[in-house]
Amino acid sequence: MFIDTHCHLTDRYTKPEELDTIVNDAKSAGVGTLVCACAEPGDFETAIKITEKYKNVFCTIGVHPEYSEKTDDIILPDHILENSKVIGVGEIGLDYHFGIDNKNAQIELFEQQLTIAKKYKLPVAIHTRDAESDTISILDDSVSGVMHCFTGSWNLAKTMLDRGFFISASGILTFKNSVELRETFAKIPTDRIVIETDSPWCAPVPYRGKPCTPALVVETARVMAEIKNLQIDELETILESNTKKLYPKIVL
């Protein structure tokens, strides 16, 4: 089965009454496991409740840089981080796309959450946009994890691969104009790749512009199989093994 390693299923992004259908549709499409990512503290309890309801849904807990000014010191209680369905810290990182006015707050929040990840030995899911050099200088090989929804340069990919990170492809890989991104993924070793939807955003071709759900991760897999010159079921097996290495707490 395929795994959607990063989707947003909490109620601010996905209607709770649609969850049963979303999880079932994913299963029917061959997507057997989902990782629900949090973006702000309001998501934490909801994400955990979702993982309690669905055996095949896991979650990562963290605060996206967009919320850095709205979030005081981040408090992540033991019972959350030690929960068997909480498999990582994320999504966390830096985003300078809309300016650098809150750069210091972003860096502070990012560093706090990295400290938590190290303390609990949890992998991190990194969001980085227009902030490659700060991301490179803050991260090191004392944490493990994934560069989520990767759209960065080969230089960023190479640096993070050297530090042991996995690189995650979203539906953006399938976009007509993502020529350079496909070239970057062609160079990334297949045993260091995972895939995701980042739903409800970034629906892959041929669903671009429509709402995205975890079932559509299969479309990204199809394009990745072409890039890697693999049969889709060969890629599926490799991705399962990669995801287990990335998130050791995941049970497939």
Ligand SMILES: [Zn+2]
């Ligand atoms: Zn996300």
